[in-house]
Amino acid sequence: MQVIAKAQQAEGAVGQAGASRGIGREGPSLFDGVDLHALAAQVSTPCHAYSANAIRERIAGLQSAFQGLDHRICYAVKANSNVAILQLMAHHGVGADIVSLGELNRALLAGIPAEHIVFSGVGKTTEEIASALAVGVWRFNVESLDELQLLQEVAQRHGVCARAAARINPDVDARTHEKISTGKSENKFGVSIDEARRWFANAGSMSNVLLDGLHAHIGSQILELEPFREALTRVEAFRRELVDAGHPIASVDIGGGLGVCYRKGVDHPIPAAEYAGLVRVVFAEFQGTLVLEPGRYLVAEAGILLTRVIRVKPGVDRSFLVVDAAMNDLLRPSLYEAWHEIVPLVGGDREPARYDVVGPVCETGDTFARGRAMARCEAGDLLSIGSTGAYGASMASTYNSRPLAAEVLLDDGRYAVIRRRQTMAEMIAGEQLPQVWNET
Ligand SMILES: Cc1ncc(COP(=O)(O)O)c(C=O)c1O
Numbered sequence: 377m378q379v380i381a382k383a384q385q386a387e388g389a390v391g392q393a394g395a396s397r398g399i400g401r402e403g404p405s406l407f408d409g410v411d412l413h414a415l416a417a418q419v420s421t422p423c424h425a426y427s428a429n430a431i432r433e434r435i436a437g438l439q440s441a442f443q444g445l446d447h448r449i450c451y452a453v454k455a456n457s458n459v460a461i462l463q464l465m466a467h468h469g470v471g472a473d474i475v476s477l478g479e480l481n482r483a484l485l486a487g488i489p490a491e492h493i494v495f496s497g498v499g500k501t502t503e504e505i506a507s508a509l510a511v512g513v514w515r516f517n518v519e520s521l522d523e524l525q526l527l528q529e530v531a532q533r534h535g536v537c538a539r540a541a542a543r544i545n546p547d548v549d550a551r552t553h554e555k556i557s558t559g560k561s562e563n564k565f566g567v568s569i570d571e572a573r574r575w576f577a578n579a580g581s582m583s584n585v586l587l588d589g590l591h592a593h594i595g596s597q598i599l600e601l602e603p604f605r606e607a608l609t610r611v612e613a614f615r616r617e618l619v620d621a622g623h624p625i626a627s628v629d630i631g632g633g634l635g636v637c638y639r640k641g642v643d644h645p646i647p648a649a650e651y652a653g654l655v656r657v658v659f660a661e662f663q664g665t666l667v668l669e670p671g672r673y674l675v676a677e678a679g680i681l682l683t684r685v686i687r688v689k690p691g692v693d694r695s696f697l698v699v700d701a702a703m704n705d706l707l708r709p710s711l712y713e714a715w716h717e718i719v720p721l722v723g724g725d726r727e728p729a730r731y732d733v734v735g736p737v738c739e740t741g742d743t744f745a746r747g748r749a750m751a752r753c754e755a756g757d758l759l760s761i762g763s764t765g766a767y768g769a770s771m772a773s774t775y776n777s778r779p780l781a782a783e784v785l786l787d788d789g790r791y792a793v794i795r796r797r798q799t800m801a802e803m804i805a806g807e808q809l810p811q812v813w814n815e816t
């Protein structure tokens with residue numbers, strides 16, 4: 377109950393978490409000018425914290441790498457759909473790549489104009505297409521013939537013309553984790569160039585769809601330039617073929633996928649300028665608009681997950697650091713065996729130790745790190761789990777009936793609670809014991 381009370385106090389708060397105050401034995405640990413000990417005490421843990429300045433830097437870096445090219449950055453909302461982050465995107469002229477009505481509503485609420493929104497995804501429903509058409513999204517990245525036909529039907533019914541891009545599956549290995557690889561022919565995404573060729577050949581028969589774009593997204597957390605080169609070269613060759621065949625292409629959407637550094641000295645991300653350099657070369661002859669859909673690149677390294685040690689539990693041959701965050705707050709280590717830096721925010725006088733860092737969820741997979749070297753910890757210590765800004769909170773669940781963690785935006789020594797920790801009542805809202813039995 378104490379945790380809930382603290383979270384409720386912080387609801388809607390814009391705080392000043394004592395950037396320069398000495399915080400007991402731990403000393404100050406600053407993130408975007410905010411003292412994390414004070415923040416954790418005020419907002420409670422687990423808590424996702426995002427640095428507005430780190431996000432701004434990433435946006436500016438990408439914009440400057442692509443300067444001079446006709447392009448639009450459409451942030452992949454799935455990476456982090458927090459409306460405060462979407463609002464930052466909107467302020468900097470960044471559009472959105474959405475995959476659901478929920479993401480559409482969040483993007484619009486945050487002030488991203490519909491004409492800066494692209495709609496991707498293999499499972500768009502009639503309802504989703506109709507709603508996206510009603511608000512006037514910029515284009516649909518179409519992933520199957522069935523979807524293309526549905527788009528035509530729904531657009532005709534609404535008396536509008538939908539702009540569409542064919543999502544190409546270039547059959548390229550992105551050399552990333554297999555669960556986040558999307559550009560091989562065995563993956564569910566997009567269609568082959570052969571199939572797309574047929575779509576364009578028949579495009580004239582669709583009165584309410586303007587098929588004048590191409591799209592490709594080969595996967596996520598890509599750390600090598602070569603897969604991008606292969607995929608984009610195939611897309612560009614196809615674009616030229618289409619133009620020669622009388623099908624003008626107004627936009628090419630090159631997807632997202634740029635990787636980030638989770639583990640210093642091990643992950644070597646592609647610098648934005650190098651990526652942009654490749655795009656400039658491959659699309660040197662293209663006169664239309666290039667669309668970028670970065671997700672992770674813009675937000676991953678701008679986020680941390682704050683968690684407290686509940687207890688240190690000695691095992692037979694290892695020590696378990698049981699923390700109050702769990703796989704429901706950050707699924708990546710459990711799902712992809714992903715590495716995240718874990719830093720105890722303790723004084724420098726602690727001796728070294730080695731722990732399996734685990735959450736309270738009843739699964740062995742609820743493990744953030746195995747045999748990780750770090751400073752010796754004790755109950756109550758605060759830890760920061762690094763690079764959790766992308767696919768952290770957006771993949772959270774209430775598994776084990778654990779309420780969703782708080783989310784805060786930090787900006788130059790101030791913080792705003794943008795989602796307070798879910799209350800128990802909110803977590804079970806909408807559920808009821810069976811009182812009325814319906815028959816079908
Ligand atoms: C269609 C599409 N675009 C963009 C992204 C964003 O990818 P990333 O976060 O790797 O930039 C994804 C997710 O991989 C996606 O499926």
Ligand SMILES: N[C@@H](CCCC[NH3+])C(=O)O
Pocket residue numbers: 454556596597708766767771
């Ligand atoms: N959820 C994945 C990324 C998926 C990208 C979505 N297409 C991750 O955490 O790395």
